[in-house]
Amino acid sequence: GAVVSQHPSWVICKSGTSVKIECRSLDFQATTMFWYRQFPKQSLMLMATSNEGSKATYEQGVEKDKFLINHASLTLSTLTVTSAHPEDSSFYICSARQGANIQYFGAGTRLSVL
Amino acid sequence: SQQGEEDPQALSIQEGENATMNCSYKTSINNLQWYRQNSGRGLVHLILIRSNEREKHSGRLRVTLDTSKKSSSLLITASRAADTASYFCASYTGGGNKLTFGTGTQLKVEL
Numbered sequence: 001g002a003v004v005s006q007h008p009s010w011v012i013c014k015s016g017t018s019v020k021i022e023c024r025s026l027d028f029q030a031t032t033m034f035w036y037r038q039f040p041k042q043s044l045m046l047m048a049t050s051n052e053g054s055k056a057t058y059e060q061g062v063e064k065d066k067f068l069i070n071h072a073s074l075t076l077s078t079l080t081v082t083s084a085h086p087e088d089s090s091f092y093i094c095s096a097r098q099g100a101n102i103q104y105f106g107a108g109t110r111l112s113v114l
Numbered sequence: 115s116q117q118g119e120e121d122p123q124a125l126s127i128q129e130g131e132n133a134t135m136n137c138s139y140k141t142s143i144n145n146l147q148w149y150r151q152n153s154g155r156g157l158v159h160l161i162l163i164r165s166n167e168r169e170k171h172s173g174r175l176r177v178t179l180d181t182s183k184k185s186s187s188l189l190i191t192a193s194r195a196a197d198t199a200s201y202f203c204a205s206y207t208g209g210g211n212k213l214t215f216g217t218g219t220q221l222k223v224e225l
Binding site: 107 | 145147149154155156157158159162202206211212213214215216217218220
């Protein structure tokens with residue numbers, strides 16, 4: 001199947017700093033990518049849909065100024081957690097859709113904010 | 115919001131036994147998918163079943179779909195320790211653009 005690379009896999013930062021997470025589709029072009037958040041032992045919650053060349057579409061309750069998404073090319077979307085606080089600590093996962101149905105997921109980024 | 119509720123939430127079995135997970139969903143679907151997630155990792159697509167299909171097989175996996183009951187089941191036969199993971203059902207909602215996941219079943223297969 002297709003490959004989606006997510007980097008970094010783990011990041012620790014101080015409260016108040018910003019953290020950028022990259023999501024790349026390695027062997028296909030993705031006009032649409034997705035960002036999910038997952039708390040321990042829970043399911044994935046969609047945060048936003050990242051659209052190449054246009055603004056991201058955020059889910060209800062997700063602060064767009066807090067979670068900045070940029071999808072500047074057909075193979076790269078970035079999620080920046082701005083002014084991170086301990087409550088932002090979570091597992092963030094990106095995915096890219098190839099074709100009509102199947103999504104391919106990155107390995108996830110574990111964010112710990114001290 | 116979750117599209118699907120899965121049960122059981124957790125399942126522990128012995129290697130060689132079969133594991134069955136159930137998913138109930140809320141809205142009409144074109145297809146339903148099952149994904150697997152190893153601890154602390156991303157998700158891997160396992161199988162897709164279309165709304166006009168009732169059963170589908172892939173290796174040791176068997177998926178059923180009952181659209182009248184808005185439910186699906188995933189059966190893993192002859193389980194192995196390596197099958198230990200979380201399993202999620204998922205379907206597209208929001209006009210077909212958003213993949214929404216069920217609550218998941220944590221499967222543990224013991225030697």
